[in-house]
Amino acid sequence: MTLNWVMLCIYWGVIMLEFFTEFPDMSRRDLRDFKLAVDAAFRDFSRANGEAIEGFFDPLLWFLIWLEKLLVATPWPIILIVVAGLAYLGSRSWKLAVGSMLSFALIGYFGMWEDTMSTIALISVATLLCVAIGMPLGIWMAKSDRVQSVITPILDVMQTIPIFVYLLPVLMLLGIGKVPGLIAVCVYAMPPMVRLTNLGIRLVDKDVLEAANAFGANDKQKLFGVQIPLALPNIFAGINQTIMMALAMVVIASMIGVRGLGIPVLQAIQNQYLALGFMNGLAIVGLAIIFDRVSQKYGKRLQEHRGGHDHG
Amino acid sequence: MADAKIKIKNLYKIFGNKPDQIMPLVRQGVSKQELLDEHKHVLGLSDINIDIPAKRIHVIMGLSGSGKSTLIRHINRLIEPTDGHVIIDGDDVMQMSSDELMHFRRFKASMVFQKFALLPHRTVAQNAAYGLTIQGVDEGEAVERSQRWLERVGLGGFEKHFPAQLSGGMQQRVGLARALATDAEILLMDEAFSALDPLIRNDMQGILLDLQKELHKTIVFITHDLDEALRIGDQISILRDGAVIQDGDPQDIIMRPADDYISDFIKDINRGRVIKVSTLMTKAARASGPKFETTALLEDVLTTLNQSKTDSGAVVDGKGKVVGKITMKDAIQAMARPKRLETGTRYK
Numbered sequence: 001m002t003l004n005w006v007m008l009c010i011y012w013g014v015i016m017l018e019f020f021t022e023f024p025d026m027s028r029r030d031l032r033d034f035k036l037a038v039d040a041a042f043r044d045f046s047r048a049n050g051e052a053i054e055g056f057f058d059p060l061l062w063f064l065i066w067l068e069k070l071l072v073a074t075p076w077p078i079i080l081i082v083v084a085g086l087a088y089l090g091s092r093s094w095k096l097a098v099g100s101m102l103s104f105a106l107i108g109y110f111g112m113w114e115d116t117m118s119t120i121a122l123i124s125v126a127t128l129l130c131v132a133i134g135m136p137l138g139i140w141m142a143k144s145d146r147v148q149s150v151i152t153p154i155l156d157v158m159q160t161i162p163i164f165v166y167l168l169p170v171l172m173l174l175g176i177g178k179v180p181g182l183i184a185v186c187v188y189a190m191p192p193m194v195r196l197t198n199l200g201i202r203l204v205d206k207d208v209l210e211a212a213n214a215f216g217a218n219d220k221q222k223l224f225g226v227q228i229p230l231a232l233p234n235i236f237a238g239i240n241q242t243i244m245m246a247l248a249m250v251v252i253a254s255m256i257g258v259r260g261l262g263i264p265v266l267q268a269i270q271n272q273y274l275a276l277g278f279m280n281g282l283a284i285v286g287l288a289i290i291f292d293r294v295s296q297k298y299g300k301r302l303q304e305h306r307g308g309h310d311h312g
Numbered sequence: 313m314a315d316a317k318i319k320i321k322n323l324y325k326i327f328g329n330k331p332d333q334i335m336p337l338v339r340q341g342v343s344k345q346e347l348l349d350e351h352k353h354v355l356g357l358s359d360i361n362i363d364i365p366a367k368r369i370h371v372i373m374g375l376s377g378s379g380k381s382t383l384i385r386h387i388n389r390l391i392e393p394t395d396g397h398v399i400i401d402g403d404d405v406m407q408m409s410s411d412e413l414m415h416f417r418r419f420k421a422s423m424v425f426q427k428f429a430l431l432p433h434r435t436v437a438q439n440a441a442y443g444l445t446i447q448g449v450d451e452g453e454a455v456e457r458s459q460r461w462l463e464r465v466g467l468g469g470f471e472k473h474f475p476a477q478l479s480g481g482m483q484q485r486v487g488l489a490r491a492l493a494t495d496a497e498i499l500l501m502d503e504a505f506s507a508l509d510p511l512i513r514n515d516m517q518g519i520l521l522d523l524q525k526e527l528h529k530t531i532v533f534i535t536h537d538l539d540e541a542l543r544i545g546d547q548i549s550i551l552r553d554g555a556v557i558q559d560g561d562p563q564d565i566i567m568r569p570a571d572d573y574i575s576d577f578i579k580d581i582n583r584g585r586v587i588k589v590s591t592l593m594t595k596a597a598r599a600s601g602p603k604f605e606t607t608a609l610l611e612d613v614l615t616t617l618n619q620s621k622t623d624s625g626a627v628v629d630g631k632g633k634v635v636g637k638i639t640m641k642d643a644i645q646a647m648a649r650p651k652r653l654e655t656g657t658r659y660k
Contacts, residue, residue, distance in 0.1 A: 211429035214388055215443045215494070216417030225445075229433045 046173045057179045060125070064178055068121035068259075072114055079117075080104055087290065091297035100294070103286045112261065112283050119250055119260035119287065126182055126246045130190040131239060138197025138238075139223070148198065155191040163188065163252055171256060181258030185249040192241035200234025201227050236299035240292060247288045261287075317366035317530045318387060318498070323396030324360075325382055325554075328353030331394045344553060356382050357554045360396070364547070367528040369520075371545035373535055379554040380534045381426075384502050387532060388421045389413055400498070418447045422491035426503035428483045430475040430490075436462065437471035439486050443494035458493035465489050465519060481512035485519075492523070501533045505540065517544055538577055542566070542586050550574060563591040567646070575649070583647055584611030589627050592646050593636030599626035604638065613643050 025031075071079070083104050088097035107116050141148045166187060170180045204227050212226045228235070254262025261280045268277030326334050326347075334353045344355045357379050364370045374380040385391040387398055389405050398405040400420070408416060422443055430439045437455045438445075440462050444454035455471075462468060465485040475483050484504060491499055505513045521544060524531065535541050541548050542562045550558045550565070558570035566586055569575045590606040592613075602616050602625040617625055617640050627636040 205429075207425060207427045207429040208431060210390060211423070211425055211431075212446075213390055214417060214423040214425075214500075215446045215490075216414045216419075217446050218414060221446055226431065229431075232433075 042169065042172065046169075050173055053173055054179070057174070057183075060129070060182065061177075061179050064121060064125045064182065067125060068118050071117035071121055076108060076113065083290075087294050090294040092301065093297065096290075096293055096297065100290045103290060107283045107286060110279055110283075112264075112280060115259070115261045115264065115280070116283060116287070118258075119247075119262070119284070122178075122182065122185065122250070122253065122258060122260055123243065123246050123287075123291075126185045126189060127239065127243050129182070129186050130193050130242045130246070133186075134190045134193030134238070134242070135197050135235065138194045138235075139201060139227075141194065141198040142201035142227075151194065155194060158187050159191050163249075167256065176257040178258050181253035181256050184256065185246050185253055188249050189242045189245040192245065193238040196234045196238030196241065197231065200231030200238075203234065204230045233299060233303045236295065236302065240295045240299065243291045243295065244288060247284060247291070250284055316363035317400065318362075318364035318532070319397075319399040320360050320362045320364070320383075320386070321397040321399065322359055322361060323357055323383075323386060323398065324394045325356040325379075325386070325391065326353050326394045327356050335395055355554055357386070357393075360554075360556055362549050362556060362559065364530065364532060366530050368546040369524060369531040369533055369544050370547045370549070371533045371535060371541040372549045372551055373538065373541045373545075374551035375536055377553075378551040380536075380551050381502055382554075383551065384500050384532055384534050387498075387500055388417050388423065418443070419494065420496050421498040421500055422494045422496040423500040423502065424484070424487045424491045424504040426506055428475070428480070428487045428507075430483060430486055432475055434474075435471060436467060436473050436475065436478070436486050439475060440489040440493055442490050443496075447494065454493075458489060461489040461492045462486070464492070464523070479512075481508050481516065484508060484516060488516075488519070492527075497530055499529045499531045501531060503534050503536070506535065506537065513540070520544060538581060542581065550577070562586065563588060567591055579649055582611075583649075584614065585609055587646055589613055589638055590636075592642050593627040593638045594642075595635065596637040597634060599624065599634055599637035601625040603628050603632075603634075605630075606635065610643060610646055613638060614640075614647070617643065 026034075080101050084097045084101040087100040088094065091097070104116075107113065137151065141151050163184060167180070167184055170183050174180045174183075208230065209222065209226060212222050217225065250258075250260055251262040251265050254260060254266050261284050264276050264280040265284075267273065268280070324335065324338060325331075326338065328334065328351070331353065334347065334351055337347065337351070338355060338358065344358070347353050347355050360383060362370075362372075372380050372383060382391060386393055387400075387405070389398075389408070393406060396406070400416075405413070405416065431442065434442070437459065438451070440458035441449075441451065441454035444457060445451055449457070459471070462471065462485075465488050467482065467485050467489065470478065470482065475486065478486070484507075487504070505516045508516060517540060520531075533541075533544060542565075545562055547559070547561055548565055549556050550570075552573060558565060558574055560568075563586075565574065566578055566581065566583065569578055587610040588606065589604045589608045589610070592610070593606075601622040602620050604613055604616070604625055604627050606627055606629060613625065617623070623641075624637055624639040626634050627638055629635050
């Protein structure tokens with residue numbers, strides 16, 4: 001009797017031990033079927049809709065190619081003057097304007113002019129796209145807590161998911177080229193634009209907004225007359241962050257066929273060309289510093305005058 | 313009051329998750345404390361009934377937490393009521409559609425705020441013109457039209473400044489100009505001068521009284537400062553814990569405080585500078601001694617009577633006709649605070 005009990009206990013013990021040490025996962029076959037099913041479904045989807053989606057992005061592609069060609073075709077002295085002019089307009093600092101011009105001249109002297117123009121074209125289009133999509137999204141988020149609770153986790157995913165993972169479906173849909181590169185850059189660079197627009201609008205002084213209400217302002221008058229102007233410093237910080245993050249993505253974008261400073265860096269990694277790697281890497285850093293300083297100074301200037309140019 | 317411009321009728325405001333479910337309990341007379349403890353709702357305003365006359369300054373006074381700022385925000389419906397009516401010129405503000413309400417706020421009632429609430433990115437001139445631009449007047453014309461008001465409040469020459477470059481008093485002048493520029497008949501002032509230091513506050517009260525002499529707007533003025541209330545108010549409503557506890561003109565409140573709470577309130581007031589002869593006189597067709605206007609202050613009466621070594625004086629109206637008589641005894645009596653309520657049952 002007791003012996004039976006002891007045997008039973010040992011038997012159970014062995015079973016439980018196995019249960020706790022091995023995770024009760026699904027069988028290998030089920031798992032393989034699951035993966036195959038997902039892959040097949042997406043493949044079918046991309047075969048069916050790939051062309052339509054590509055067509056949808058065509059205008060963007062044309063714009064990017066047009067801008068790149070324009071920048072490359074423009075005589076270099078004109079570009080230098082425009083760079084210095086924009087830097088001065090943004091920052092109102094001669095030092096920064098001359099510094100920017102010198103950096104560009106140096107980049108050109110070391111033979112990276114064309115790649116730099118391609119990169120600037122990509123960054124400009126990516127930033128425009130991020131602002132055009134990110135700002136309305138941020139405004140929408142600021143208006144509704146429910147929208148915010150849906151979009152915030154999506155932004156978290158966009159910023160933390162390994163880049164190559166979301167490149168996979170993009171590549172399957174659109175193949176290698178500029179557009180997938182642009183999408184990859186935007187996915188990574190847009191979240192700060194959305195977040196900071198949302199934050200900026202939510203932080204607008206409640207008293208001022210109440211005053212606008214008391215004078216009978218409608219939604220449009222409140223948005224363009226009060227909320228956006230008062231949120232401008234934060235929105236500008238968002239644009240600055242977006243530019244920085246887009247620049248950080250240049251090398252990754254070059255892996256899927258986007259021309260620019262990233263390609264030489266990639267070659268340098270593959271072939272251990274130290275000098276090539278550093279030259280192009282530093283050119284990216286140079287661009288980043290110029291963009292950052294100019295846009296930050298501009299943002300600060302807006303804050304000091306509290307939008308002295310704004311008559312809207 | 314014959315022609316009430318703004319009639320506030322049975323107004324209730326309950327703060328909480330489900331005010332509509334709590335409303336019947338309030339009507340049954342459940343106490344404020346019980347609402348908070350057992351139902352987690354705050355009774356913000358309770359059965360407010362006030363008639364605000366046209367073209368006068370009506371002060372609503374109360375300490376912080378009394379619900380006065382909540383009350384004034386019901387007049388232009390910045391806060392939705394739980395129950396009740398605010399009737400202005402026969403129209404119930406609470407029944408207005410959002411378009412009607414917008415029109416009402418643009419053209420009929422403007423507001424001045426405790427914390428100024430100016431737009432920091434717009435110049436003084438653009439701020440003053442704000443109400444007009446909201447009405448749809450184009451910016452250039454709006455700035456031109458509001459210029460007059462900036463000058464009227466003493467800010468000529470500061471048009472190009474930004475609000476942050478001005479002192480508090482000057483910022484509030486911009487706030488006042490902004491409210492006046494829309495030509496609204498009703499001016500809502502929410503502790504408009506409370507954030508200013510005493511000297512500036514005094515200046516601003518003076519400016520307001522001067523303006524009122526020519527503009528005759530219907531002004532609802534919120535304050536926690538009794539001196540201010542007595543100085544500028546034609547009518548005063550005293551609010552405590554979301555209910556009106558006394559409603560009357562300043563003389564009334566000083567001479568006949570409705571309860572101990574108000575007695576406490578008025579005990580530090582300089583009665584000599586608030587109480588007017590008309591309040592103290594006994595009616596008479598003939599009287600001898602020095603003559604006083606009906607609006608003369610008690611302080612002056614005492615000095616004059618004392619110097620003239622007579623016991624009584626005559627009260628005359630604007631045309632010099634004797635309407636009453638005032639004795640030294642009454643005057644001295646009036647300087648002392650009323651003991652405890654003789655007339656306390658007049659109010660709930």
